[in-house]
Every structure is written in C-alpha cells, then in structure tokens.
Amino acid sequence: CTQVLHPLLRLCTDSLSDHVSHLEQYINSMEKLSVNCHSNGETEVGSAFFRLADFSKELLSPMKNQVSRLSDEALNVCVCVCVCMCVCSKQVEKEKRELARQYGMVRSEVSGGEIAEELEKERRSFQLSMCEYLIKVNEIKTKRGVDLLQNLIKHYHSHNKYELTHTPGASGCQLRQEEEKRQLCVLRDQLRPVVHTDQDSLPKQVYSMHQLLGDKQYGTERSGFLYKKSDGLRKMWQKRKCSVHNCYLTIAHATPNKPPTRLNLLTCQVKPSVEDKKCFDLISHNRTYHFLAEDEAECVAWISVLSNSKQEALSVALDGGRKGGGGPESSVEDLTRAITDDIRRMPGNNNCCDCGAPDPGWLSTNLGILTCIECSGIHREMGVHVSRIQSLSLDSLGTSDLLLARNVGNSGFNEILEANLLSPSLKPSQHSHMAERKDFILSKYQDVHFVRRGHNSASALRLGLQEATKSCDIYSLIQLYAQKTELSQPLHAHIQEKGETALHLAVLLADRTSLHILDFLAQNCSNVDAQTSAGNTALHYSCLHNKSDCVKLLLRARANPHISNTHTHTHTPIINILYPTLSAAEIFFHLSSKREKHCKNMFSWFSW
Template sequence: MPECVSVSDFVQEVQEDWSSPTTSSFTSKMMSCRNTVYLLEEALDSDRLVLQKMKKAAKAKYTSGQDHVAHLEQYINSMEKLSVNCHSNGEPEVGSAFYRLADFSKELVSPMKNLVSRRHDTTEVKDKVCVCSKQVEKEKRELARQYGMVRTEVSGGEIAEELEKERRSFQLTMCEYLIKVNEIKTKRGVDLLQNLIKHYHSHNNFLQECVSTTHRLKQYMEEMNGVLTMVKQRQEEEKKQLCALRDQLRPDSVPKQVYNMHQLLGDKQYGTERAGFLYKKSDGLRKMWQKRKCSVHDCYLTIAHATPNKPPTRLNLLTCQVKPSVEDKKCFDLISHNRTYHFLAEDEAECVAWISVLSNSKQEALSVALDGGRRGGGGGGESSMEDLTRAITDDIRRMPGNNNCCDCGAPDPGWLSTNLGILTCIECSGIHREMGVHVSRIQSLSLDSLGTSDLLLARNIGNSGFNEILEANLLSPSLKPSQHSHMAERKDFILSKYQDVHFVRRSHSSVAALRLGLQEATKSCDIYSLIHLYAQRTELSQPLHTHIQEKGETALHLAVLLADRTSLHILDFLAQNCSNVDAQTSAGNTALHYSCLHNKTDCVKLLLRARANIHISNTDTQPHTHTHTRFDHHVHVEYEWRLRHDDIYDSDDDFEDKVAVVTDSFLIYLLCTTSRRVQALYDCQADHHDELSFSEGQVLVVLGQEDSDWWHGYIEDEPDQRGLFPSSFVQPLSD
C-alpha cells in the first residue's frame, strides 16, 4: 500500500518547512501527499456512488408516499359521498358512521402528509455533498496541473527560490484540497446523520399521532357496533315484513315451481337403453353448453364429466321427469329430486329418441318397483332408500372441513357423531365413545347400517361450522392435536373441547337472554345458534318465554309445531341433546303428544329414536301407546336433502329452479298404497279442460289411474270438480 500522510503530519511538515526552508525535507514528502490525494479521490468516488443510490431511494420513497396519500384521499372522498347517499336514503345512523370513519381517516392522512413533506431534509445534504465533491475534484485536477501535483519534468537549472515558491504553491493547494475534503466529510457524516435524526423524529411523531387516532377510533368502533346491531335488527324486521307480504301476494300472482305436469309417454320402438353425446347447459352465470357423454342403463342416467378422473353423475330415473322444451325442439329438461338438468341434442330426431328412452326407462323402473312391492313387501323401496342414504353420505363427505377429522385433522374420517353432526377418525371416535352417548353418539359411515335420520345433523352442520363455535377461543392451531399425536394428548384436548367446553366464546348473557335466544334460534331454524347455546350449557328443555298453544312449551314442542321437510334437523338436535325429551306443558302434553296431535309422522320417528316415553299421559289421560302401535321405530325420514351429488365438479353453478322434493321411498310408497284418499302437497293449475285444479292441503278421492304419472279423481268437498291430476302432487291419507 503506498505511503500516505495524515492531516496532522501534513500541518507539522509545512510548519517546519515554513520556519526553516533550507533544512526542510518536505520535498521527500510530496510523493506521500500525492498518494494521499489519489486515495481520497477514490474514497470520494465511492461515497458519491453510495449517496446517489440513497438519493434515488429517498426519491422513490417520497413518490410512493405521495401516491399513498393520494389513494387515501380518494378513499376518504368515496366514504364521504357514501355518507351523503345514506343520509339521502333515510339511513342517518349508517351515514353518520361513514362520515365519522372518513374523519378518522383524515386524521391518519394528516401525519402521513407531514412525514412525506420531510423528504427535502433527507435529500438536501446528499445533493450538497455530491456537488461539493464534484467541485473539489475539478479544482484538484486544475491546481494539480498548474502546480505540479501531476508533475512534468523540471530542469536542473532552477534556483532555490523557484523550488521554494513551488513548494509553497503545492502546500497551499494541498491545504485547500484538504479543507474541501474536510467539508465533504462533515456534510456526508455529521450533517447527514443530523438530518436523518430529524427525519426519524418525524417518523416518531407520525406513529404517536397514529396511535392516538387509533385509540379514539377503537372507542368509536365499539360504540358503532352497538348502533349497527340495532340497525341490522331493524332491517331484519323490515325483511321479515316484506317476506310475509311476498308470501301473501305470491299465490295469486306467482305460480310455484313444481314438477312438470305433462310427463309424456315414450315411443316404445326406442327401447330403454341408449348411449351417446348430449350438450348439458350449466345453470350459472355463464350458461355454457358442455358436451357430455351420456348413457341410459338399468333405469339410471349416467352423465360423464369433462375430467376423466372424476366419477360420473348417476341419476335414478325413478324420481325424475322429462320435460320437452317448447321453444327449441332439440332441447329437453330432466327434473330430478334436487335440480333441473338442461340438455341439447344434435337434431330433433335425436332429441325425440332420448326423451323416449328416458321415459321408457322410467316406466320400467316404476314397473319393477310396483312388482317388487307386491311380491316382497317393498324390496325395491329398500334398495332405493339405500341409494339415497349412500348419496347423502357421499354429499356429507364433500362438505367443508369433512375431509379431515374434526379433532385431530386426520384425512378421510370415517366415523360420524350422529347427535353433533361431525366426522372423526377412528382414534378420536374411541375417545368420543368413552365420553358416553350423552356427549357424543358414534357410528361408522361404512360399517354400520345408517338411516337417513342418522345423517340429518351431519348434512346441516359439518366439521367447519362446528369448530367455528367449539374452537372459537382456541389460542393457536398448534394447541390442537395432529394425526400423529399420542392418545393422551388427543384425550386431553377432546375432553377440554366437549366436556369442559374450554374453547367456546361465551356471550355472558343472562339466563333470560339465553332462553330468548333458544326460542329465536328454534323459530328461525338456526342450527349454529342452537349449537352455541348448547355449548354454553343452556338448558334446552326449559319452558320458553312465550307459547303457541299451551303454557310450558319447550323448544322441542316449538320445533314439532314448526317442523316440515326443511327443519327436521332442528328437532333432531334438540331431541338428542336436551336433558328431558319428555318435558310436559301445562296440559301434560309432551313433544310426542304434539307430534301425534298434529300428525307429524317424521317427528314421531325422531322422538321415538331419542327414547321418548310412550306411556306418559296428558290431562286427557291419553298415553302414547296408540302412537307406538301406529308408527314403527323407523330410521328413515322424509326430508328435503338438496344433495349436490358429483355435480360440484362439473363446473355448473347452483341451480335456480326450486323443485319439489320427492324421495324414492315416498314415490314407491305412493304407488303401492291401497288408500284412495290423498292430500295435495302443492297447488295445481289445470292446463287442459280434462285436468283438475286444486290447492295445497285439499283432500282428493282417487277414482282410477290413467298411468303411473296421472290419476283420475275429484275434490272431496267438491264432488263435481273432477279430472286428471299428477300423482307426484299428492300424498296418501290413512283411513
């Protein structure tokens, strides 16, 4: 490394040369001074490059800050406009909330603006240093050329005065150069750091202002939550009133969407089997026609998927109806028990062939079902019920969260808790069994013979929804056991989750408020609210605030009164998880009494399955013994399952046509019954002079059967009103 000279050494050498020029050795030090200048030049070049990068980064930071402020101002302006619109629309609370949030946002933008405005302080020193360093470099090169720092050859005839003059000029130039370098170091170091300290003071002030504003914003948000809750309740009440008005107006103005009344008979020459390609239309927003390979075999329609590794969709034609399109002769619809499929054939002849094959195959399925019912007492119905149970089970497995164990996350759980509606792995199911059936009732999805009633809660709850309640206060997912955890760890977690309910977010409401919540959850069929109340150890068998028929009615009585094909899961949850399924009203009626009095057959099945006492008498001294003789302990119920089957993989959106639900077992029972009095399930408007019009709930008398789909009869109260009506619109009445 070349020899250099420090500032203190340079000052000392110059002073010695100045005091005694004849004996000075400064000339020998001039090379060291030149080396020092070269090294300082390299250092200045390096610093200049670093400062240029700092300047570029500061400029980018300033620009992004300005853009951020501009976006926030646009956001605030939009909130203010929304506030004005809400005030104009008669929503003052909502408008005031938007206005206050806009004010808080302005308070947050203000310190941001102040912070961005400090950009000049952080770049001013960098600019001065760069300019100064360029100026020093220019002066250094010019003076070096003039006074010999870049030396040319010196003649030997120079006298001592000229040598002394040259030394003085060199010393002066070197001194001025070092002064400039000292200024650069000061501005690059101390001044720059002082400005950065000011900049970070601005950061500190910005954060303090934001913290202060955020604290006040938090207080306002807590106040606003209460106001918004009241506003939402008011809007919900308005919605209920509008829905009630809509239901009141609908029968006269809007026809209900039900099964097609005109089920055409197929041309027998086409047979009952066919294979080929059809275009299936998706029911979503895109309305795309998708080419699918279809086949009809053994009374089933199979629809292949576009993805080869996806299993095809299989539709039991026993519960389907074919409806030709009026607008396009190449199109037809196939209405199943839970959706409507739209098909397009290559031409009209192809369409007629497909419609005939589907109709013939359905007719064959009906004949098989009728023959099986006469010979074997309904063996076809059992097969259909098994198909339905299998379809429900497959649908449950595809629900959110059900691909993993509810407790440890193990894949493909195969065990069902019938009273909680969740799926677990085999290891966790053993711990559930140890807790007892009063906590969890475990069945195998593959090994046990399940009925549809066992699947009610699983179809309406699922692992994801259940864990959102039972694990709401779980501090970290890492506290949950994994599929590789030891049994002791699993057991501790499961006991804490189900028996001690440690992870439930509690509402801290009064007993009266919880009882009111129980009544509202039952009325609105809100299964998750019921689970939350159950997890908070609310007594599900307590008398409700208000009653519909008799004082002392419980949520179970209310669920029976409101039960239909869409709300049986509410009754099932209450029956399986309440402490007293035999709670009585002031008149001594239990929920089982209510089920008998109102002819709720499925409710009776669920209550008997929950071990309801059939020997309790009411004030009329009528026990349930007659109920037990009329209703067997069946495990199948008539319910609107709304199955998705395999269609969720077919890129089709949810269907829009709401069709009536007719399960396989009900249709077979309807066709095999010997009763001639039937009750209307839906409103029916005649399209031809020989057809019969009637309203939901009316009783009809069957006189004859045109075919499997159309019967002939009259209205019991109006014998003169006679005609044809669809068999799928009615249900039999027991004599």
C-alpha cells in the same frame, strides 16, 4: 439565537424523518405478515393485514410531503424568529430609554442580563414544547408486538366510527333495515301458525315422500321416445330412447357406442312445466333434464310412471319387502352413498374434527361431525349422551343418521366449540398420544373450555333458544347447547299451548328444510317427552298435525308413545292414533323390532 434554535429545529425534522422511515418499515412488516398468513392458510387474517398496509400507505404519502416542506421551511423559520427577536429586543430597549427619560430615571438603557433572562425564558418554553412532541414520537416508536396490534384495532374502530358519523344517512339506513327485518320476522311468526292451521283443516292423506303423486293406472315401468333439450349453446330438442325400470331412468345416446345414462329416481324430483303442458323437468343432484312428450297425455303418462316407480321403491325399502332383483335396495344404498359423498365434501370434513387426521370415517350422529378412528374411541368413552358414534363404511346408516351431518360440518362446529382456543398448537395432531387426545376431547366436549361464553342471563338464553328455533339457525342452537342451556325448558312465548318447549315449536314450524333442527333438539335435549299445560308432548303435536317425518325422528330419539294428554276424556294414547288398525301384538312388534328400520330410511329432507 440562531445557534440555539437551528439545532432544535434540525432535531425536530430529523425526528419526523425517522418517524416516516419507521412507518415504512411498519408497512413492510405488515405486508410480510400478510404473505406469511396466506402461506399458512389464514387467508382472512392475511387479507386484514394487507388492507391495513394499504391504508397506512395512503397516510404515508401526505406525511412525507409534510416532512419535506417542514425541513425546507425550518431554516426560514429559524432566521425569521431570530430577526423578530432582535427587532423586538431593540424596540423594548428603545421604549425603556424613552420611559427612563420621561420619568427622570438616571438609567437610560436596558442591561444585557435582562435581555438574556427574557431570551432564556423563551428558549425554555420552546424546549418544553419540543420535549412534549418528542415524547409522543418516542411513545409511538416504542410500541411493539401486541401493543401495536391493539393500536391498529383501535385505529380501525376509530376509522369505522368516523365513517358512520360523517357518512350522511348511513346510521339511519341501518336502523331502517333492522326495523324492516324485525317487522318481517313478526309477520313470518304470525303467518306460520295460520298456514299450519289451514293445512291441518284439509283432509288428511296417506303420507308420501314425494310432492308429486302419479296416476297408478300407468304402472311403474315404461319405454318409449322423448325429446330432451341439449346442454349446448343451441339448446336443441333431440329425440332419445328412454325407459323406466327398477327405479332407474335410462336415457340412450345418439351414438350407439356411448353407454346410456342411468338416473336413480330416488335422488331426483319430477316437476311438470307450468308454461308447456307437454314438458316436464327431472332434477338430479347435479343437473336438470328437460323433456318434451308428443302430447299432453303422453307427458302425464311419463310423469306418473316416474313418480310411481320412485314411490314403489321407497315403499318397498321402508316396509322391508323384497320385490326381486334388488332394485329398490340398491337405489336406497345409492341414495345413502350419494349423501355420504356430499357430506365428505363439506368444508372441514376432509380432516378429523378433533385431531385433523385426513379422511375421517366415523360420524357423530347427534353432533353432525366426522372424526378419525382414534378420536371416535374417546367419543364412545364419553357416552351416548355426549356423542353417538357410527362408522360411515362399516355401519348400515340411513338418511336420518346423516341429517345433522349434512347441515353442520366440522368447520362450522369447531368455530363454536374451539372459539377460545388460544393457539392451534394446543390441539392434538394425528400423531399425538391417546392421553393427549383424551385430555383435549374431554375439555372440548364435556367441560367446553374453548367455547366463547357471553354474560347472558337464563332469561336471555331461553329467548335465544326460541329465536334460534324460529329462524332454523343450527349454529345458534349449537352455541346454546355448548353453553349448557337446557333445551327442554319452556319457552317465553307459546303458539298453541302454555309450556311449549323448543321441541314443540320445531314440530309446529317443521318442513323439509328444517328437520335437522328438530333432530338436534330431540337427540341432545334432556327430556324428549316434555309436556305442555294440556299434557301434549312433541310426539302428540306431530300426530295432531300429521307430520310423519317428525314422528319418525322423535321415535328414533326414544320418545314414549304411550303418554296420554289431558284434553281427551278417554286419555287415548298416541300409539292408537299412530296405528289405529293394528292389534296390540302387532303394535308391540312394530315398535320393538321395526321402529329402528322404519326410522333410519325415510325422508324427503335431502334437497339436491
């Protein structure tokens, strides 16, 4: 009996030891995969493999202890089994003898063949159990490659499910958070129309690109002394000579040899201090300056001069006038240049969106991505209904041309348009031939082969369009656009009139932080002049709610200003609402030759 059971138990312990050693090899392989992924720049995948290796190490330690205990106890189990079987066989033999004597049977003992038959049955049963175990161990050992990854994923999901199931209150907390989010979204949707209605009821003022208007009596230039708070640990007030001229604030330093600081007011915002009436802040793109005046009147004068100088520079730039000296024009150029530099620093924008070539210099204004000169030529071949290409250095770009690029970027765009790209090797490189580039770009933009598609119905896509517009989610809009969703279709629910589209909703909810949503819809929808049941287009809504930024964006997207709605008995066209004081000839000249210039440089959307 010992000769039969001992090899089987030894085989069992050896198999478990092999399993432990294989698990150690698996952990080493996972760590190597993590190192390789980190070296290739795939930090998220490398971190995932590293966490899986740590988790497997935690499982390995108790398994080693269990195997060592099992190997020590295997021999004892074998001896005990043999002793028990011998005792049992003797007891059976004794009972059989007693029964034979009682019933007068001649046979008084059990034959060795019967005992051997019983032992054979026990042995076969034990062998069957061991075979089942070894088969399972062999199945684990034979899983390699993709099967291994799939099992790791299943293991990860099972672990998460276990945590959610056995963690008290976790699922309930998640449900409560989702319910609170839903209630807040409903409250936001209810308050937005009320806020816009209250704003519409106020007296309409002349459109200003600033939130702060200065007193005109103080003019646009000033020179004097202000106290500026230092940036050091002591935060001391230091007296500095300051002057405002041609939309620039010049701040002298305490050291005469050090050149003064010049701030372009077009890229700054002036904010009075709430706590101290003698203080105000000047917020630039990289720093906030704190100033202190001698008294409240002096503070008001400086704030007015700064605001007036900025307002005058913007007005001159937008009206095409020349004040002499080139100050406002250079200020607008500095503003555009600063925004362009900021766009170049966005994630993924240091390489071409399609081939990965370094330092791309061409912008798709309706998609918000940067490409190299070779790929930009293919974009032009596809047509302006797919991609509208302009040069960052050769073309005269305005702030409205940079609106989408400032909010999208190559990385976020490719996460959607290349979500189902099987391998990065399928993407062309900067050294690829034009035919290879063209095939990839046409598949990416026209055929959208690499977009992850869901099994959503037309109704679900329309609801998603409404939610993406409400939440100002540009990437959800790009996903819907890539799935060939009609952006001009009427939405499920309306705020003011039936038949409202995403464009109407974007106009109603528009503020300085959401203009890029309206810009994307206006440039990429099939019908920018879609009308509601009352005949109002998005351009009607922009005029009725006094939203000049929206008017300019829609005119830039070639919205028709001559469409009349059905509510006005006289069918007054939009053009008369926009320009009530101009003659017909002046209106025609404005729309034909000046619209492009007025719509290119305009906005207060840039938030530094």
